[in-house]
Amino acid sequence: MRTLGFLIVFVGSMMSAVAQTRPAAPQPATGTARIRGTLIDATTATPVRRASLRLQRVPSTRDTWTTISDANGAFEFPSLPAGRFALQATKGGYITRSAGQRTTTDVVKPIEVAEGQTVNLPPMTLPRGGVITGRIGDEYGDPGPEITVQAFRSEYMQGMRRLVSVRSARTNDIGQFRIYGLQPGIYYVAASALGAEGNPLRMMEPGTETVRGGGGLAPTFYPGTVAAAEAQRIEVAAAVESTGVDFALNPVRLARISGAIVDSRGRPAGAYAVMLNPARLDGARLGGTTMAEGDANGRFDLADVAPGDYRLDVYAKAFFERIAETGSPGKARAAETWEFASVPITVAGDDVSGLSIRLTSGHSMSGRVLVEGAAAGAETFSAMGLSVMEPIVGTSATLLAVGASVQDDGSFSVPG
Structure with missing residues (x-):
């Protein structure tokens, strides 16, 4: 294998x-406006230093500026053109926030700047992310070092519920793990002991080189099941540590x-x-x-x-x-x-x-795209693309996906 x-x-x-032939990104426009502000910790009200800030012109996404907060948590974007901007701050262990955002569901209003204007923003507060900690072992209770542990969130993709990995960590020598920087919400945790080739870690019998049908450790969800449907939910809050997520990897054939x-x-x-x-x-x-x-x-x-x-x-x-x-x-x-x-x-x-x-050469599919409530022309259809894929997530879905262009009259043909 x-x-x-x-x-x-x-x-x-x-x-x-591709990277070598890609043209250099154009420099963002300049002007006489500026945006200033400070970052503070939402819990301690102390400055958040060395956080990354990204300013983006909206609705265009081409003009982007970046900077880092200083020792006092202050930042500044000088020489900006007039326009509307979105600002986002990130730092490891904290929850990413946009200017004017108090919760992850808040609708953020753009920052409007006129030529020559200096905008002093209200202090931006960054809450610390939630944390999940625990211990991974085996069926004998021995610690599991160097085990990959993932935190999953449930999302809907292509009309189906999916578990999407958002953060991961590795266990230390005594099997302990710590996943930090999590958004508030419901999570599922799984652990995997994988060999060098990404296969389940094989447990060899003493004195043998090859074991047909040998044993291994299967990827396991908390509290100790291989089935995602039986995984236990873990509720995570901002700046709160969820402890005691301890479980053992399942031995399998x-x-x-x-x-x-x-x-x-x-x-x-x-x-x-x-x-x-x-x-x-x-x-x-x-x-x-x-x-x-x-x-x-x-x-x-x-x-x-x-x-x-x-x-x-x-x-x-x-x-x-x-x-x-x-x-x-x-x-x-x-x-x-x-x-x-x-x-x-x-x-x-x-x-x-x-x-x-x-093997098979596959099948072809053809049809026509209709725009409801409008008389679409060639310009509309030529900007469209169409893809066909299976309702699964993974390499199979990527390899099986087939795309096609939409013709000026709305027709399409998907081969293979």
């Missing part, structure tokens, strides 16, 4: 090339998945790679993506798979090279047609063998 090393290399090279890839005509497909991607409908990203390259006869083998719901995504190796060249899976697929497959699979601890995955 391998990580997607070559994909990372290709994408990294592509991003580097790790499985092996093996099979063969055939093309749409039933012939062995050797120039393909199989990726095992988490496909949790709750959206929680626990664990990484692993890969196996098919041999000349299309045979593949994936080891150390923890129980859970996954997708076996099969793509040509050349597809990943084209992603690096074009910058996105959608553009890569539009540039050339490859057969692919995406198969849902549930692993419950037992090995899964003898799989036969048949």
Whole structure:
């Protein structure tokens, strides 16, 4: 089993090339106005020093200025043009706030500045974020060092409830963790013990080198369940520490998945790679993506798979090279047609063998976009884009997503 090393290399090279060829950002406009203010701690009323402040012209997002608060918590933006601005302050351990904002749900009014005017803002208060602390252990009560712990919030994406990771931390040598800087709200906490390749940490038997169907530690939600639906809610308040989030990682049996890839005509497909991607409908990203390259006869083998719901995504190796060249899976697929497959699979601890995955060229979809209550013209339609994706979160959703442009008459065609 391998990580997607070559994909990372290709994408990294592509991003580097884009960065080298990207033109320098234009300098923001200047003028004779200025904005001044101070940052204070919402609890202690003391200055908040070395906080980052970002001033942005609205509604345009191109003109941006940044500065840092000084030893007295003061800041200033000189030489500004006349206009309307939004100001945001951030610092580690604090909750990000905008000027004029008292709670996260407040609607913020822009700061209006005339030419030559100096605006002295009321003191901006930054509340400290909430904190979750606890201890991670194993089934014997021993501490779990170097464990990744994530705080999730429930959000709705694509019409479905998802668990979105907002902050994470690593346990220390005695299994303790501390996640700080959290917005007030309801959270769910999960811990993952992963090996060097992002797989569940394997527990080897003494004197053995390879253990087929060996044991491992599964990603676990507080208070000790692998199911997100059974996770316990943790209420977090600003500047308050939620303690006692102690739980143990669940030991599980790790499985092996093996099979063969055939093309749409039933012939062995050797120039393909199989990726095992988490496909949790709750959206929680626990664990990484692993890969196996098919041999000349299309045979593949994936080891150390923890129980859970996954997708076996099969793509040509050349597809990943084209992603690096074009910058996105959608553009890569539009540039050339490859057969692919995406198969849902549930692993419950037992090995899964003898799989036969048949590739397909996919299906095409066409239609027309209608603008309700308006007679849209070519200018409106040409600015539109359309994407089709599965209602799952993760690498599978990214790779399976297909995009298309909307034509001047509102028509579209999505291939593959």
